[in-house]
Amino acid sequence: MDPEKVMTQDAKTGGARLAIDGGTPVRTEPLPLEFPGVHQMNEEEVDAATRVLRSRSVFRYYGINLQREVEAIEAEFASFLGVSHAVAVGSGTGALHTALSALGVGPGQEVIVPAYMWVSVAAAVVNHGAIPVLADIDDTFCLDPADVQKRITRMTTGIILVHMSGAPGNAKAIQKIARDRGLFLVEDCAQCAGGSVDGQKVGTFGDMGTFSFQMNKNMTAGEGGCVVTHNLRLYRRAFACHDLGYARDANGRLIFNDPDLKLWGKGYRLDELRAAILRVQLRKLPHTIERMHKSKYRIRQALEKSPKIKLRKVLDPRGDTGCFLITTYTDAKTAKRVNVALRAEGIVTSDQGVSNVVMTDWGLHIYYNIVSLVDQTSVDGRGFPWSLKENAGLARKYGKGACPAADSLFERSILLPIPSCLTEQDEDDIIRAFEKVARAILAE
Template structure:
């Protein structure tokens, strides 16, 4: 039986093959591989798409977050509030600039629990870094109100949410800075690595541009210790083509998510993700929760036996699935800080044991989703019988 992958980029590529190959050949023949018109065109179009004044392309989503923190002059002695349930880079960049990540637990959407943020604010807090996880936007209306009340900067981690909206605004345009990843698995993915910073603040934009070019203002004049973080022309050209299709692809993801909701709604022990009431999801992942009925091992976030059985069963049927993320950040060795932090953020820890991301891409067919749903049902019903 044909394998169903978590993501199939070959189906997407067939839609844009001619345009991409023509554009790439034009770049190769031009001899202009770094900077130039292709990068400038993408930056302008992405700024227009997100509804921001400035877009600065860079090497990766990780670099985008790092550059955002540096542009805000956040460093040693400062604290940045963020989530423990996300990819490691979110906290990594905070530590990398010398600041301290302060974790706040998540809510049922897998995003920051806004009810808990104010209790985490101290005189050292300089910023909040919300993550629009799996494409689900954070309630930015409430978050910005909290930030404004405490004079804090907001850096949106939009790596998984390109095209998502909150209250009619694209993510990345609501906070002080938006940070995007163009890793191939993202909704807007390059054919390699890439990232971007968006902002409506001209001073922040100028500082990001300076920092990403070795801290240069004019050639060979360095005003800061920066880094080499460029979005190359080939990737920019490919992203410009893909950007024209992004809304249609996101609509396709929404259709896939809606079908999942219908196909999976009656399954035992499954909690389905819900679209946000005040915004639109980009559905970078379709992540369910498989609820354990006891015997949970808090010291081993990968011990979800029901999830392990489901993953194995699906794999035997030729259906791939993914776990994002099996170990929350506060339980990573580097953030244990010499103490046992198990139980500190119980919702994040439970999510780490229960989440399972099913195949999600716009071209996923109804027949493939029916196969996935049937496989899940068979495995869960069998587990129900064994448990009873």
């Protein structure tokens, strides 16, 4: 490097040359992988799993010595959230499908989904024969209430609010829109279990809330999910749909004479093993969140001093679960440069982690990366549900450009997972790397 350039660079970074320019990186040890619940796992989960195996009763309805773990996690999760009913299922995707079945979603209906979501959200709508309609996000990175209003048509039946990247969306505003316009509201809380708005847990604002307990989530058994609701009718329908389409009695025997519950089941039941693990993970959830929240807000406080780093708007910081930090920059080029520089400073996990990415690289969370949505593909090869006559004329724009605010935020923002096991040293390194990179790149 030209010595004069090195001098200018060193002056800007307070003497520390950026690692991308040949300087010493802030750290060389990879950061811990994300997976919030996993870092808190110990002998307690092992004991829970072996208790079930020793009972030789791994199915929720009967067994040699049934422990009723699934029933217990449903009751405990409902009580934790402050909601009347919960149905444990095998995945967050299954939870979304179960909720939409309970709500009777089908052809001829539009369901509003956010530009920032996960492929499963659109999949649940499409698999029910309905049409997903994208709405833009705002600087909360969740649904923009004003844009939701604009996307409502006479065919709209519901809204799916997805609480993305650990922090709640504007649940109160979206709840009001849904109520005023007579639409259902489903909250997808897969990435925000334990989050809240003004003390009320996410998942309890809508008609139904859905959760995932897959390994990247705040509590986990590898796979798993849950559907919650205050509404007894929706609960009974969800219960039937997640299973074989019918109600069951207290002993798990199927009931065929309930006139409302002769439905079609999806086979999403949770097993006793994972339920037992999830009960332990639920007890640990407040601690898991506290760890991430503390790390994230220590880092946020430090970054607030850099005027050129814009932090994600969090409506109620107390209700943020803390599992991701999002920072936004003036333009895409700057975001990319900051990201590359941060990674060179050692702000990365090992290869299998999400690490530290510009959001456009964040896969199937970004609407225009969901190829099957953009291309409107169908499983039957005959255009279901796009070509159904009930769906003719419904709005469907899924290519880049459909949600301009999201497009701009995605390319200007960097997503950094905050594991639940960061040490103060890890936090210091993240702060130091951001400060070093900001001094060199953002001061230009």
